[in-house]
Amino acid sequence: MSLSAASSNAAQGLSQSPALASGFQFPSIHNFPPFYTLQPTASTWKNQADLWGTVVMRYFRHHRLYQLDLDDANTTNEQLFHNQRINRRLKPETIQAIVDEMVKKGDAEWDPTSRKRKAIILWRKPEEWATFISTWVFESGLNNTIMTYYEIAHGDNAEDQEFYNIHPTVLQKTMDVLVKRGVATTFQGANFEEMGVKFFNAGA
Amino acid sequence: MNRRRPVGGRAYAERLQATNESYQRVGQTISDNQMEQLQKQMETFRANLETFARLHRKDIQKDPVFRMHFQKMCGNIGVDPLASSKGYWGELLGVGDFYYELGIQIIDVCLSTRALNGGLMELSEVKRRVERMRGVRNPSPTQNHGNSGSKWANAFSAATSSNSQSKENTNMEITEDDVLRSVKTLAPLGSGFQVLQIGDKKMISSVPRELNRDQSVILGLVQKTNGHVNVNIVREKLGWETGRTTTALNTLLEDSLMWIDQQAEPYEYWVPGFFEPEEDDIYARAASS
Incomplete structure (x- = not known):
């Protein structure tokens, strides 16, 4: 989980699906540009939120992480929600909307004092x-x-x-x-x- | 002379009757003969076809090209052995089961990707995924449209196929023809499974829908523009003004067939219909080009 993870991706080039230095591999939808725009069609958005939820859960489980903190400019947020290769980034509101959907499914819980800036990701119940x-x-x-x-x-x-x-x-x-x-x-x-x-x- | 003699005299009537009867008898004999002959022919034919089918049952099941030829032959004489697994042919050949199983696999593929592609998927992609499900290790790219095959599918197969196409896999191989037949057999389920011709590609739709002309044209265009378009591209390629384009694009968004990328300028509209969830990196490829 070092900062070098991102640069080693770039060195790998585009020929292969890149795995992070940690061994984590994003599914290829992570490279799909519209994945970073909250989809205006309700059914599409529902699927999009589900997919994002799955990506977040997998990432957190792989790295044994528990807390998502929107205000922390950490590696996690940079790797998960910002894709440098295609120059796309999730807006904080969109991340909140995604976590809201995860909360509904019991996959996450907002820290009640954080005003939706911190959440616990429950990759195991x-x-x-x-x-x-x-x-x-x-x-x-x-x-x-x-x-x-x-x-x-x-x-x-x-x-x-x-x-x-x-x-x-x-x-x-x-x-x-x-x-x-x-x-x-x-x-x-x-x-x-x-x-x-x-x-x-x-x-x- | 006898013109005024009343027609329908007794003798005349009897003669007429006799003639009719004899005609009928002859006719009956002839048609009996013909029927008998026909029946004999049918029996011979059926016996032959049965022997043929028995002998080649394995080939029919396992060799996609052989299966197609057999299908064509049966089609020419009005027999559809694949219509169901229940009938005579189905029991004899087990081919109904083949299409039944394939149908289930197609449903599986279409439903598991519907979240992403709105229930519209290119035929060659459906085939490739079904083959993977059936354990074909190097699903070959589309056979029918080898050249026009999608960039995505080609990129994928280039990335994954080792140099040698293993022959061991042939027993589970299927053709696009098999997929099309199978989709037709799914139609009576009323679940909306159908084949749509869009641009120069056949697409499998797993959602009941009707695309209007503009929607079809846009989807056809997207096949040639790496899976995404914007209003400028549509104006350039199709000459449509922005209003018409926006309407078509928005209805495609509403039908979940397209996704919008608002971080592009102008907005880009994407068709995720070729999306490959786990194994490849096609979207990065397209985005970086």
């Missing part, structure tokens, strides 16, 4: 994360002990897990699911990372 995390806990024999959120999200034991570095918001949603399932109980901590969780015995 909290229910899926809940299953992953509880499976990992039981397989590692960590049930019946109290762990902190930090240990789950950043602990040495979790380093090879897909949920490593999971976003706090997503982690909290996941914990809510686990509590609701009756699999675990949570404990207040001094701050988010010190929040605790205990998984019950499987048979209990």
Whole structure:
């Protein structure tokens, strides 16, 4: 995810579909100029928004990203929404409209305090994360002990897990699911990372 | 002399009756003979065709050229073995199943790309995608319109086909003729599947629609202008004034057959009908040229 990703594309030329340095490959519609204009026909726009949603989800999943921030001039926004090869760029309003559609499908959530400038992209649902995390806990024999959120999200034991570095918001949603399932109980901590969780015995 | 003798005397009537009857008898005999002969011929023919079909069943199923010839031969004598998989021929040959399966694949291809192309796709592109679905590794570009084949399709096949066209794939190969036949068999479903002639290309439409003349002309033009046009190009190529062009373009937008690029000056109108979702990079190619 370095800035050199874009330049290495250019060096590759047009002969092949370029993969980013990260290994991510955009589908070819990413090079379709009208893809960057909000389509005035409702049915076309719906399909366009779906396609953009798919591209965003794939990109975020591949790079294990969680937060979309419209005000951050970061690599993500530059790679996703700005195509230098065809000189086309999504307007912020169009990105918002796309995220709105993703929210409707449960694929994203606006940060309520951000006035539609920040969103969490849910490329896995909290229910899926809940299953992953509880499976990992039981397989590692960590049930019946109290762990902190930090240990789950950043602990040495979790380093090879897909949920490593999971976003706090997503982690909290996941914990809510686990509590609701009756699999675990949570404990207040001094701050988010010190929040605790205990998984019950499987048979209990 | 006997002119005034009343017509319809008894003797006359009887003679007339006898004559008629004998004519009828003769006629009956003749037509019986003919029928018998015809039936014999039909039986022989049917037996021969049956033997032929049995012997060549595999070829009919697997060799697209052979299949086409067989179809033509049957068509000439008014037999349509492919009409359904239920009838005599279908059971004998299994060819109905062939078109049935192909039909499902065509529906799949058309529906899965409808979001993008508004349900209008070039015949050669449908064929290529169906072949890929059937496991043909190097789908060949269109056979019927080899030269006029779309830039997109050609660019694609140039990019993907290795030098050698593998022969192992022939068993799943299909021709454009197969696709057209299959689309015709889909018509009774009432789902709007039809073949449209646009410009010099055949397109498969999977949405019930009627294109007006101006729309067809624009779509035909776009085939020659790398998939996109603007009002200037239409004025230059067709001599239309802006109002007429805009109307046609807008109706094409409304029908989801075109997408607009408002970051171009003047606005560009694109037909994504040739779009290839995953494997190629055709749009970058077109945009950079």
